[in-house]
Structures are given as C-alpha cells and as structure tokens.
Amino acid sequence: AQSVTQPDIHITVSEGASLELRCNYSYGATPYLFWYVQSPGQGLQLLLKYFSGDTLVQGIKGFEAEFKRSQSSFNLRKPSVHWSDAAEYFCAVGALASYDKVIFGPGTSLSVIP
Amino acid sequence: EPEVTQTPSHQVTQMGQEVILRCVPISNHLYFYWYRQILGQKVEFLVSFYNNEISEKSEIFDDQFSVERPDGSNFTLKIRSTKLEDSAMYFCASSPGQGADRELFFGEGSRLTVL
Numbered sequence: 001a002q003s004v005t006q007p008d009i010h011i012t013v014s015e016g017a018s019l020e021l022r023c024n025y026s027y028g029a030t031p032y033l034f035w036y037v038q039s040p041g042q043g044l045q046l047l048l049k050y051f052s053g054d055t056l057v058q059g060i061k062g063f064e065a066e067f068k069r070s071q072s073s074f075n076l077r078k079p080s081v082h083w084s085d086a087a088e089y090f091c092a093v094g095a096l097a098s099y100d101k102v103i104f105g106p107g108t109s110l111s112v113i114p
Numbered sequence: 115e116p117e118v119t120q121t122p123s124h125q126v127t128q129m130g131q132e133v134i135l136r137c138v139p140i141s142n143h144l145y146f147y148w149y150r151q152i153l154g155q156k157v158e159f160l161v162s163f164y165n166n167e168i169s170e171k172s173e174i175f176d177d178q179f180s181v182e183r184p185d186g187s188n189f190t191l192k193i194r195s196t197k198l199e200d201s202a203m204y205f206c207a208s209s210p211g212q213g214a215d216r217e218l219f220f221g222e223g224s225r226l227t228v229l
C-alpha cells in the first residue's frame with residue numbers, strides 16, 4: 001500500500017535561510033510524487049511534481065525537489081525562504097500508470113521568523 | 115486559468131441532517147476525487163470517480179457517503195446523516211488523465227461544521 005511520511009511536524013526558519021522539508025514514501029510501483037502547499041484557510045496548491053526524467057525538479061515560488069529512488073525520498077528545498085512561505089506543506093504519492101488515488105503525508109508546518 | 119470550484123464555502127448543519135457538497139471540476143478533466151481534512155490533520159482520500167462510477171473508495175467512505183455526477187459538469191458529495199465527526203474541510207479535485215497528465219487540481223474546499 002502507498003504511504004508517505006514527513007518526519008518533521010513543524011519547522012521554524014529565519015527569513016533568508018535555506019529550507020529542506022523531508023518526505024519519504026513507500027510504494028511498490030513507479031511513484032508519481034507531488035508537493036502541495038496550503039496557506040491557512042486555503043486550498044491546496046501544487047508546487048511541483050515528478051513522474052520521470054531528471055530527478056531534480058523545479059517548481060513554482062523558487063522551490064525544487066530531488067527524487068532519490070535509493071532512499072525513497074522526495075525532499076523539498078528552497079535556497080532562501082521568504083516570510084510568505086509560511087504554510088503547511090504536504091508531500092503526496094500516486095501511481096504513475098493508473099487513476100489510483102493520491103495519498104498525502106501528514107504535512108510539515110513551516111514558520112518563518114522575520 | 116481553469117479552476118475547480120466548490121460550493122458552499124462553509125456549511126453549518128445539525129447532526130443527522132443530509133448535506134450535499136458541490137464541485138464543478140475543470141471541464142476537460144476525466145478523473146474526480148473527494149478528500150477531507152479534519153482541522154489540523156492530514157488530507158485524507160475519500161473516493162475517486164471515473165467513467166461515471168466509483169473507481170476506489172477509502173474506509174472512511176461508508177454507506178453514509180455517496181457521489182454523483184448528475185449532469186456532466188457537477189460532481190457532488192452527499193452525506194446522508196451527518197455526524198459530529200464529519201466536521202471537516204472537504205476538497206474536490208479533478209485530473210485530466212493518467213501518467214504524466216495525472217495532476218490533481220484542487221478546489222478551495224467546503225468547510226462543513228456539524229453541530
């Protein structure tokens with residue numbers, strides 16, 4: 001069965017500092033990986049996705065993520081965090097070759113100190 | 115830019131009442147989903163819908179829940195007899211296809227409060 005873990009429940013960083021949010025997945029087939037962001041009271045916005053090809057993917061708002069099959073990881077990074085990046089971040093995994101559901105991780109809450 | 119729209123944005127209901135949450139997916143999308151998020155918790159899969167039938171459902175999606183695509187544009191989630199624990203944000207999502215096209219586009223959500 002699919003599963004996603006995000007080991008960090010809450011992270012606090014200073015504005016301008018670099019950020020890495022961890023994500024590990026478990027899935028038997030070729031995974032289709034996503035990062036979504038949710039601002040308070042808002043819906044889910046896709047930051048980036050990976051399904052094949054270059055294992056380093058670029059997303060919106062200056063985010064990138066690296067797929068490492070050997071570590072079953074898909075960590076999200078940003079070189080310099082802005083105060084507006086404070087939000088909840090969800091890693092998600094789906095099956096590449098079917099209409100199967102996408103499963104979300106528990107989320108990491110990011111706080112940014114001015 | 116096309117988007118998934120959901121109504122109502124917030125609904126308050128009494129326990130035991132029926133609730134219908136409505137979604138208008140992006141027009142050329144083929145796959146439809148409902149997720150829910152209890153306050154402060156993770157986003158949980160409820161049901162997926164393709165070709166006018168349920169393709170998969172979770173343990174949460176019991177006999178009190180049903181989905182329908184009545185007119186080719188709306189996609190509804192019905193809860194027949196609401197319970198307190200149904201209070202959550204419900205997200206509708208749609209996807210254009212499989213493989214590389216499979217990206218879920220989410221609506222802004224419908225907040226359900228059961229009293």
